[in-house]
Amino acid sequence: MTTPRRELAPRYDAASVEPAIYERWMAADAFRPADEAPAGAERFVVIQPPPNVTGALHSGHALTSFVEDVMVRYHRMRGDDTLFLPGVDHASIGAQFVLDKVIAEEGESRASLGRERYLERMWRFMDETRPVIRDQLRRLGASLDWSRERFTMDEGSARAVRRAFKQLWDAGLVYRGEALVNWCPRCLTTISDLENVHRDETGTLWTIRYHLERDDGTPDPDAWISVATTRPETLLGDTAVAVHPEDERFHGLVGRHAILPFLGRRLPIIADEHVERTFGTGAVKITPAHDSEDYEVAQRHDLPAITVLDDEARINEQGGEFAGLDRYEARERALERLRDEGDVEAETPHRMVVGRCERCGTVVEPRLSVQWFIRVGPLAERTLASVRKGRTKILPAHFEKVYAHWMENIHDWAVGRQLWWGHRIPAWFCPDGHVTVADAADGPDACAECGRPAAELRQETDIFDTWFSAGLWPFSTLGWPDETPDMARFYPTSVMETGYDILFFWVARMMMLGLFCTGVEPFHTVYLHGMIRAEGGVKMSKTKGNSVDPLGMVEEIGADALRFALISSSAPGSDQRLTQAKLDGGRNFTNKLWNAARFILSSRPQSGAASGEPTLAVRWMRSRLAEATERATRQLDALDLGGYAATVYEVAWSDYCDWFLEMVKIDLRRAAAGEDARAASWVAAAEVLGGILRLLHPLMPFVTEEIWQALGEAAPSATEGEPLLVRAAWPRASPRDEIAEASFDDLSALVRAVRNLRTEAGTPAGAWVPLVVDPVGPEAVQAIESGAAYLEGLARVRPIEIRNRAEPAQLVAASPLGAAWLGVDAAIEASAVQRRGARLEEVERNIERLRELLGTPSFVARAPVAVVERERERLADLEEEHRQLAADPT
RNA sequence: GGGCGAUUGGCUCAGUUGGUUAGAGCGCACGGUUCACAUCCGUGAGGUCACUGGUUCGAAUCCAGUAUCGCCCACCA
Numbered sequence: 001m002t003t004p005r006r007e008l009a010p011r012y013d014a015a016s017v018e019p020a021i022y023e024r025w026m027a028a029d030a031f032r033p034a035d036e037a038p039a040g041a042e043r044f045v046v047i048q049p050p051p052n053v054t055g056a057l058h059s060g061h062a063l064t065s066f067v068e069d070v071m072v073r074y075h076r077m078r079g080d081d082t083l084f085l086p087g088v089d090h091a092s093i094g095a096q097f098v099l100d101k102v103i104a105e106e107g108e109s110r111a112s113l114g115r116e117r118y119l120e121r122m123w124r125f126m127d128e129t130r131p132v133i134r135d136q137l138r139r140l141g142a143s144l145d146w147s148r149e150r151f152t153m154d155e156g157s158a159r160a161v162r163r164a165f166k167q168l169w170d171a172g173l174v175y176r177g178e179a180l181v182n183w184c185p186r187c188l189t190t191i192s193d194l195e196n197v198h199r200d201e202t203g204t205l206w207t208i209r210y211h212l213e214r215d216d217g218t219p220d221p222d223a224w225i226s227v228a229t230t231r232p233e234t235l236l237g238d239t240a241v242a243v244h245p246e247d248e249r250f251h252g253l254v255g256r257h258a259i260l261p262f263l264g265r266r267l268p269i270i271a272d273e274h275v276e277r278t279f280g281t282g283a284v285k286i287t288p289a290h291d292s293e294d295y296e297v298a299q300r301h302d303l304p305a306i307t308v309l310d311d312e313a314r315i316n317e318q319g320g321e322f323a324g325l326d327r328y329e330a331r332e333r334a335l336e337r338l339r340d341e342g343d344v345e346a347e348t349p350h351r352m353v354v355g356r357c358e359r360c361g362t363v364v365e366p367r368l369s370v371q372w373f374i375r376v377g378p379l380a381e382r383t384l385a386s387v388r389k390g391r392t393k394i395l396p397a398h399f400e401k402v403y404a405h406w407m408e409n410i411h412d413w414a415v416g417r418q419l420w421w422g423h424r425i426p427a428w429f430c431p432d433g434h435v436t437v438a439d440a441a442d443g444p445d446a447c448a449e450c451g452r453p454a455a456e457l458r459q460e461t462d463i464f465d466t467w468f469s470a471g472l473w474p475f476s477t478l479g480w481p482d483e484t485p486d487m488a489r490f491y492p493t494s495v496m497e498t499g500y501d502i503l504f505f506w507v508a509r510m511m512m513l514g515l516f517c518t519g520v521e522p523f524h525t526v527y528l529h530g531m532i533r534a535e536g537g538v539k540m541s542k543t544k545g546n547s548v549d550p551l552g553m554v555e556e557i558g559a560d561a562l563r564f565a566l567i568s569s570s571a572p573g574s575d576q577r578l579t580q581a582k583l584d585g586g587r588n589f590t591n592k593l594w595n596a597a598r599f600i601l602s603s604r605p606q607s608g609a610a611s612g613e614p615t616l617a618v619r620w621m622r623s624r625l626a627e628a629t630e631r632a633t634r635q636l637d638a639l640d641l642g643g644y645a646a647t648v649y650e651v652a653w654s655d656y657c658d659w660f661l662e663m664v665k666i667d668l669r670r671a672a673a674g675e676d677a678r679a680a681s682w683v684a685a686a687e688v689l690g691g692i693l694r695l696l697h698p699l700m701p702f703v704t705e706e707i708w709q710a711l712g713e714a715a716p717s718a719t720e721g722e723p724l725l726v727r728a729a730w731p732r733a734s735p736r737d738e739i740a741e742a743s744f745d746d747l748s749a750l751v752r753a754v755r756n757l758r759t760e761a762g763t764p765a766g767a768w769v770p771l772v773v774d775p776v777g778p779e780a781v782q783a784i785e786s787g788a789a790y791l792e793g794l795a796r797v798r799p800i801e802i803r804n805r806a807e808p809a810q811l812v813a814a815s816p817l818g819a820a821w822l823g824v825d826a827a828i829e830a831s832a833v834q835r836r837g838a839r840l841e842e843v844e845r846n847i848e849r850l851r852e853l854l855g856t857p858s859f860v861a862r863a864p865v866a867v868v869e870r871e872r873e874r875l876a877d878l879e880e881e882h883r884q885l886a887a888d889p890t
Numbered sequence: 891g892g893g894c895g896a897u898u899g900g901c902u903c904a905g906u907u908g909g910u911u912a913g914a915g916c917g918c919a920c921g922g923u924u925c926a927c928a929u930c931c932g933u934g935a936g937g938u939c940a941c942u943g944g945u946u947c948g949a950a951u952c953c954a955g956u957a958u959c960g961c962c963c964a965c966c967a
Contacts, residue, residue, distance in 0.1 A: 008926095010927095011927095011929090198963095198964085227967080228967060229967060230967065231967085242967095274965080274966085274967095275966090275967085276966050276967080278966090279966050279967070280966085280967065283967095284966090284967050286967095287967095291965085292965060293965040293966085293967075294965095294967080296965080352966090352967090353964090353965095353966095396895095398894065398895075399894090401893080401894075402893080402894065402962070402963085405893070405894095405963075406962090406963075409963085500961095500962095501962095504962095504963095531961095537959095537960085557929095568903095568915090569902075569903060569904095571903090571904090573895085574895080574896085575960090575961090576902085576903085577901095577902065577903095579901085579902065579916085581901080581902070581915075581916045581917085582902075582915085582916085584916080584929075585915060585916070585929095587929060588927095588929045588930090589929090590929085591927065591929045591930090592926090592927065592929080592930085594926085594927080595926040595927035595929090595930085596926065596927080597926080598926050598927080599926030599927080600926085601926095602926075603926080640906095642903090642904080643904080643906095646904070646914075649914090649915090650914085657926085657927085658931085661926075662931095665925095665926095752933090755932060755933065756932095756933065756934090758921095758932085758933085759920080759921070759932075759933040759934075760933085760934095762921085763921095764921085764922085765921060765922045765924080765931090765932070766922075766923095766924060793924090796924075842911085846910095849910080849911095850910085853910070853947090853948090856947065856948095857947090858947040858948095859910095859947045859948075860947085861947080862946090862947050862948090863909070863947065863948075864909080866909095867909050867910085867948095870909085870910095871909085871910075874910090874911085878911095
């Protein structure tokens with residue numbers, strides 16, 4: 001044996017070590033699946049949810065990539081045919097929002113650049129931001145196959161988009177029609193219902209008089225119908241006034257007309273069920289072009305819809321004297337005029353729901369326009385069946401209900417966006433109004449209906465909603481629509497991991513489009529992680545300044561520490577608070593591991609053939625490792641990552657460091673054992689460390705890899721000659737050693753009892769004190785004798801005397817091996833005696849309770865035998881403890 | 891207006907298909923220069939599991955209701 005060449009630095013330096021390790025993994029091509037799937041291997045495929053190309057990663061992204069990476073690394077170690085595919089999303093509206101701000105600083109704007117130059121600028125911007133994200137993901141440790149990196153705006157995605165749309169068109173699931181859509185007057189585009197976020201706000205409810213029409217067609221100054229509205233400016237687009245059919249207050253009015261202020265339009269007074277009699281005045285102004293509810297009323301009553309607002313929400317030429325005014329200016333102006341006329345009856349503060357653009361916060365304007373729609377009904381039904389039949393599982397399961405409810409009430413999807421950055425809709429109009437949808441890269445040859453040549457066709461200028469290309473992500477990334485080898489080998493994928501906040505935005509669309517395009521569910525499991533909140537439970541946001549920058553944390557405490565902090569307190573679907581204490585916990589654990597490894601590497605015996613019977617410490621530790629392996633495996637298979645983190649934390653810190661290493665130190669110093677035995681203990685300790693590193697690797701890849709390499713040089717058997725941990729095999733659980741565990745449990749209980757006594761007696765921590773144990777039986781004598789060295793070292797007692805208690809001992813503690821007391825003449829502290837008395841009382845209470853329970857016929861008769869048996873044993877143990885504590889020593 | 895989730899020691903959270911003595915980390919108290927680690931070690935205090943009722947031999951766990959908080963969905967102008 002030789003001394004290890006590599007020594008671990010006194011302190012783990014994440015910032016300098018981690019990038020180098022990632023490089024090593026990349027150099028070894030460790031994240032790329034083998035050219036061919038290993039025979040008989042299971043498949044595990046995760047397509048990374050593509051972060052927005054323009055954004056920096058936040059803690060949500062960090063959590064996503066950690067959760068995925070833990071799963072992926074585990075399956076890779078299992079030998080599964082594993083793929084973890086990276087990519088970014090072009091985020092059309094989001095990217096334009098960001099770029100607009102960037103170019104504004106350069107004195108430019110969308111208008112000043114024009115579509116073509118704007119898009120060029122966008123591509124350049126992408127080139128700047130993409131490497132940032134790539135680098136950040138590497139710093140987080142995400143083991144992505146970079147050779148397969150994709151982008152939702154690359155040519156592969158473009159082809160998939162065209163093909164998918166063409167297929168939907170051919171299947172009759174695409175239509176173009178006029179409808180009221182959500183319009184953002186600032187972003188100048190349609191947005192989806194989901195991007196229109198509703199909030200309670202306090203506005204004003206105005207009651208306004210519409211004068212009734214007299215026989216001569218003029219407004220009657222003395223007769224009116226009062227309507228309540230929160231948006232007076234929209235009255236310019238009114239085409240009716242509605243009341244409830246059974247509202248007798250208005251009986252004489254239905255069928256008559258009111259005269260619209262300012263414009264003098266005749267408004268029929270109609271009866272419609274949707275009017276709430278108790279709200280406002282019971283009469284509603286109907287503005288079909290600017291209110292979705294009114295639009296439906298208009299449909300029922302065949303009323304015209306008059307658009308009075310332009311793209312930027314200014315009053316258009318339909319607005320008479322108000323034309324050109326912003327909607328809010330127009331509101332004020334109209335109200336002023338109405339007040340002058342005495343036609344504003346009331347204005348009261350009013351709680352109402354306001355829809356705002358998720359991106360920019362502008363109040364969304366319902367707007368009548370011609371749009372592309374996807375008929376999602378049939379698609380939604382199929383995905384409902386998938387989830388109901390369990391072909392796709394959603395974690396946590398209660399989101400399946402949420403998903404189903406949404407799917408059952410889904411509206412057709414307006415997929416067109418009036419933006420520039422994105423996939424242009426592959427539809428062409430011919431001068432005769434025919435529409436041709438084509439999936440060829442260079443468009444159709446001719447009009448599909450009349451055969452006019454391509455040169456006469458004009459392509460739609462609208463682009464697709466970002467979520468359309470994102471909806472194709474699980475298979476467009478694998479080569480669809482071509483039948484590529486990757487498509488055959490990796491599709492359908494395994495787990496789709498993302499935040500529950502985009503269940504509808506994204507997951508639902510992947511499900512619908514995946515089933516439609518490929519005929520199968522794109523993944524078998526949807527794992528929804530929760531949101532990360534700041535210390536007080538509030539949402540993290542940059543503006544509040546309470547967000548944790550994951551890359552900053554990585555720089556400070558290392559990716560592993562951050563991974564541990566986030567994963568250990570994550571459960572699917574539930575939010576977590578990221579606190580400094582958790583981050584410290586992660587850092588401390590990394591440090592602990594590092595130091596345990598340093599100890600192993602520095603404590604190697606210089607000689608010895610490593611042979612002989614394993615010591616109790618070794619046997620026990622191996623058994624603990626076996627148990628942890630079995631449990632961690634089960635937890636990872638069940639996607640219980642928090643549980644897995646707890647398991648490995650406990651075995652590494654509590655079992656390995658706190659108990660095992662302390663015992664191994666004793667083994668390594670025990671001269672009597674001989675050199676070979678000492679060497680054997682050390683090798684065993686190194687091997688167990690190797691096992692722990694394997695278990696920990698998916699969670700903390702960097703620090704474990706770094707230790708692994710040093711460990712491999714010092715103890716090849718610990719790494720089985722595998723130079724890279726990332727490639728090592730996931731451990732198989734060996735059988736437990738029940739005997740060793742039981743012996744250890746007895747011994748450690750005695751150690752604890754003695755430590756307890758020492759503290760109570762106020763024995764100086766470093767002092768060696770005599771111990772006397774009154775054994776419970778011959779086996780106990782045996783156990784104490786064989787464990788004497790451990791007992792001495794762990795409890796710092798010497799000498800140890802085993803004999804029956806002959807004299808009164810106040811400072812006595814019970815243990816499975818027998819009553820123990822310290823041979824100290826030191827004054828017995830009153831508190832210690834009190835403590836023992838309290839324990840004694842507790843024991844007596846429990847004995848009484850158990851006797852009663854076991855004396856209850858219904859319990860003995862109806863409870864399972866095992867439960868009854870366990871209670872009997874528990875009672876016996878308590879009785880023994882009672883005997884030890886209370887025994888009269890005469 | 892519907893729906894969902896949460897409520898466990900000071901804080902953050904675990905708690906497997908109900909099994910009797912509810913765990914962990916942090917914090918706290920006390921003691922520690924034991925040759926891996928003070929980013930550490932040892933010992934300890936601290937909880938009638940939000941409330942009420944029910945089912946059961948047995949409930950933090952299952953059922954019903956109540957309260958508080960949070961989230962999602964929804965067309966009362």
